[in-house]
Amino acid sequence: MRPRVSRPYRRHLHHGGEEEPRRQQGHDARVRCVRSRPVRTVGGLRRAVRKVGFAVLRHTPRLRLAVRHAYWRVQRRRYERLRAGIDVDSHLVFFESFGGRSVSCSPKALYQAMLRDERYDDYRFVWSAKTDVFGKTAALFRDAPRTNVVQRGSEEYFRTLAAAGTIIINTRLPEYVWPSEAQTFVQCWHGTPLKRLGYDVRIETTNALNTTAELASRFGLDARKWTYLISPSAYTSEHLCDAFGLPQERRAAVVIEEGYPRNDVLTTADAAKVRLLRTSLGIPEGHKALLYAPTWRDDSYRPGVGYTFDYLLDFDRMCEMLGDKWVVLFRxxxxxxxxxxxxxxxxxxxxxxxxxxINDLYLAADALLTDYSSVMFDYANTGKPMMLFTPDRDRYADRIRGFYMDFDSIPAPNCETTDEVIDELFGLGAYEKRYGEQYRRFVQTYCPHDDGHASERVLHRIFG
Structure with a gap:
C-alpha cells in the first residue's frame, strides 16, 4: 500500500512575546485557557517567503548557522527583558510534553502525582499546548484544580516560563530560553536510548535543517541549562549524559536515577482499566491487539513535506492471515x-x-511490533511479547544512526518480511520458552527502578 502524503510537518522557529499574565486565584479554581496571539518574529513571515528561505538555508550551512545564532541572540535579549519584570513563583510548575503536542509521558505522571499529594495543595500548574491541539488540551483540564493551559509560542507561554519556579519537560527548551538561578529545570527526556543521539552520532547526515554537528551542539546547549535529568537506569544515565555532553563533574548532582515516572501506570493498572481501554480503542471482544509502533528515519526528510515513512507491513497479507483473530493498532x-x-x-x-x-496502547495491546524505537524498553514493563520488523537494519546501523547496544540482545524475533511477522504471531505460545530468561535480563538492565513509585521518588528529589 502506498500512503498518501499529508500537508507538511514543519519545524518552525519559536516565537517570543510580552504580556503581563493574570494570576489565577484560589486553590480550587478551574482551568483557565490562555490562547494569546503569537508575537510576529522571523518565524511569522509569510509562508511563501519562509519556504524559499528554508530552501536556501538547507543548502548553505554557514549562512544557516549565522542566521540561526543571530535569531537566538535577538530572541534571548527579548526574553531577558521580559523576564526582568517577572518574579519567580516557587509554587508555580510549568509542564510540557513533546513540544506541546500532547499531555503524556513523565511530565503527565509527575503532574498527576502532585495533584494526588496534599503536600502540593498550594502549588499551581500550567500546561503548554501547540496551536493545533490547544482546544483538545484545554478540554482535558476543564475540571482540573489549579491548572491553566497556555498556547505554545504565545506571549503568555514565555511569561509563564519566566515565572515558573519549576519547569518540567521531556524535550529541549527553546534555545534562547535560559532558566534563572531561582528556577529548577527538570529534563525528563522521552525514552531509553537505543539509537545514538547528539554527540554520539558518528554518521554525518543532514536532519531537516541540521547537520549532525549542528544537532549535537543544540543537545549540548540544553544540557547546560539542566538542574536535573531523570533516568530509569545506569545505562540510560551514561548514554544520555554522553549524548548531551553533560560534564562528568556535574552528573552526580544532576542525574535522578529513580525510574521513569511515565512507567508507573504500567505496573499499577488493573484489569478493569485495561478492559476499558480496549473497548475505547475499538478492539473487538475475543481478538488480540498488535501495537505496531515504528520510529522515523533521519534520511527520509522531503522538503515541503517532512519526514516520511516507507517501511510499512503488507496489510493485505496481514488481514488475510490474521483478520479473524487480531487487530493492528498503528502508531x-x-x-x-x-x-x-x-x-x-x-x-x-x-x-x-x-x-x-502511548501508555494506554501498551496496556491495551497483547504484543508489540517495533523497529528502532525506545518504546520497547517501556513496553518491557508489561511482560508481554515483543517483535521487531527491521527490513532496513543494516542501512540504519551503518548509514543512519547506529546503536548503543547489541541489537541481538533484545528479547524479540527480528523479522525482515511480513510473512515472518505473521509466523511469529502464530508462534507466540513458545515466546516464553524462547525469550523468557533474556526478557528478564533485559528488564533488569533497562528498567530496574520501574516499580510503580518512580514519581514519588523523583518528586522527593526535586522538591525535598
Missing part, C-alpha cells in the same frame, strides 16, 4: 508526515496516531 512516530489511508482495512487496522498517551 507512527509523531515526526512522520504521511497521512495513511486504512479505510480498506476497517475493523483490522486501527489508526491510533492521535491517542495522546
Amino acid at each position: 507512527p512516530h509523531y515526526y512522520v508526515a504521511n497521512q495513511f489511508d486504512f479505510s480498506k482495512y476497517e475493523g483490522f487496522v486501527i489508526d491510533v496516531s492521535k491517542t495522546g498517551d
Whole structure:
C-alpha cells in the first residue's frame, strides 16, 4: 500500500512575546485557557517567503548557522527583558510534553502525582499546548484544580516560563530560553536510548535543517541549562549524559536515577482499566491487539513535506492471515508526515496516531511490533511479547544512526518480511520458552527502578 502524503510537518522557529499574565486565584479554581496571539518574529513571515528561505538555508550551512545564532541572540535579549519584570513563583510548575503536542509521558505522571499529594495543595500548574491541539488540551483540564493551559509560542507561554519556579519537560527548551538561578529545570527526556543521539552520532547526515554537528551542539546547549535529568537506569544515565555532553563533574548532582515516572501506570493498572481501554480503542471482544509502533528515519526528510515513512507491513497479507483473530493498532512516530489511508482495512487496522498517551496502547495491546524505537524498553514493563520488523537494519546501523547496544540482545524475533511477522504471531505460545530468561535480563538492565513509585521518588528529589 502506498500512503498518501499529508500537508507538511514543519519545524518552525519559536516565537517570543510580552504580556503581563493574570494570576489565577484560589486553590480550587478551574482551568483557565490562555490562547494569546503569537508575537510576529522571523518565524511569522509569510509562508511563501519562509519556504524559499528554508530552501536556501538547507543548502548553505554557514549562512544557516549565522542566521540561526543571530535569531537566538535577538530572541534571548527579548526574553531577558521580559523576564526582568517577572518574579519567580516557587509554587508555580510549568509542564510540557513533546513540544506541546500532547499531555503524556513523565511530565503527565509527575503532574498527576502532585495533584494526588496534599503536600502540593498550594502549588499551581500550567500546561503548554501547540496551536493545533490547544482546544483538545484545554478540554482535558476543564475540571482540573489549579491548572491553566497556555498556547505554545504565545506571549503568555514565555511569561509563564519566566515565572515558573519549576519547569518540567521531556524535550529541549527553546534555545534562547535560559532558566534563572531561582528556577529548577527538570529534563525528563522521552525514552531509553537505543539509537545514538547528539554527540554520539558518528554518521554525518543532514536532519531537516541540521547537520549532525549542528544537532549535537543544540543537545549540548540544553544540557547546560539542566538542574536535573531523570533516568530509569545506569545505562540510560551514561548514554544520555554522553549524548548531551553533560560534564562528568556535574552528573552526580544532576542525574535522578529513580525510574521513569511515565512507567508507573504500567505496573499499577488493573484489569478493569485495561478492559476499558480496549473497548475505547475499538478492539473487538475475543481478538488480540498488535501495537505496531515504528520510529522515523533521519534520511527520509522531503522538503515541503517532512519526514516520511516507507517501511510499512503488507496489510493485505496481514488481514488475510490474521483478520479473524487480531487487530493492528498503528502508531507512527509523531515526526512522520504521511497521512495513511486504512479505510480498506476497517475493523483490522486501527489508526491510533492521535491517542495522546502511548501508555494506554501498551496496556491495551497483547504484543508489540517495533523497529528502532525506545518504546520497547517501556513496553518491557508489561511482560508481554515483543517483535521487531527491521527490513532496513543494516542501512540504519551503518548509514543512519547506529546503536548503543547489541541489537541481538533484545528479547524479540527480528523479522525482515511480513510473512515472518505473521509466523511469529502464530508462534507466540513458545515466546516464553524462547525469550523468557533474556526478557528478564533485559528488564533488569533497562528498567530496574520501574516499580510503580518512580514519581514519588523523583518528586522527593526535586522538591525535598
